[in-house]
Amino acid sequence: MGDQTLKRIQTLARNHCAAFTGKDGCCFEPNGQPRCQWFRTDPQALPFIESGDMRCLEFERGVLPSDPALEANYFNRKENAAKCERCSTPIVKTSNRMKYCAECREIRRKQGAADRARKRYWEAKT
Numbered sequence: 001m002g003d004q005t006l007k008r009i010q011t012l013a014r015n016h017c018a019a020f021t022g023k024d025g026c027c028f029e030p031n032g033q034p035r036c037q038w039f040r041t042d043p044q045a046l047p048f049i050e051s052g053d054m055r056c057l058e059f060e061r062g063v064l065p066s067d068p069a070l071e072a073n074y075f076n077r078k079e080n081a082a083k084c085e086r087c088s089t090p091i092v093k094t095s096n097r098m099k100y101c102a103e104c105r106e107i108r109r110k111q112g113a114a115d116r117a118r119k120r121y122w123e124a125k126t
Contacts, residue, residue, distance in 0.1 A: 005070070005073055005074070006038065006049065008067070008070050009038050009059075009070065009074070010038050010039060012059075012063055012064070012066070012067060012070065013036055013038050013039075013056075013059055013063065016063045016066060017036075017058065017059055017062070017063045018058075018062065019036075019058050019059075020036055024036055024039035026056075028058060036056075037049075037054050037055070037056045037059075038054070038056070038059075040054075052074075052076070060074075081093070082098070084099070084100050084101040084104050085099045085100060085104075086100055086101075086104040086107070086108065087101060087103075087104055089101050
């Protein structure tokens, strides 16, 4: 989980979580800790926070749905994920017209140019 994502989660938890109690606290005391999961800085928690394995069900159910972009990032959902029509490899769409991965896009561009040239050649013959 990136630093920006963690900062956005901390801000959302601080401002909107009903279980958040003032200075980095949580009234549920997750894992026996009196601190909110997202504000822990002890060496035991850091690897879990960085890898994205740290979870808080109260936050996920009650607070996170208020920010759909952060929710998608939190659950590692890709908004524009798709598959290449030619080779079926996963691609991230950067526009609504994107159909092919980088390799297949180049091949398809050359095929299209050849088809247009062929059509132009035969139209000129008749």
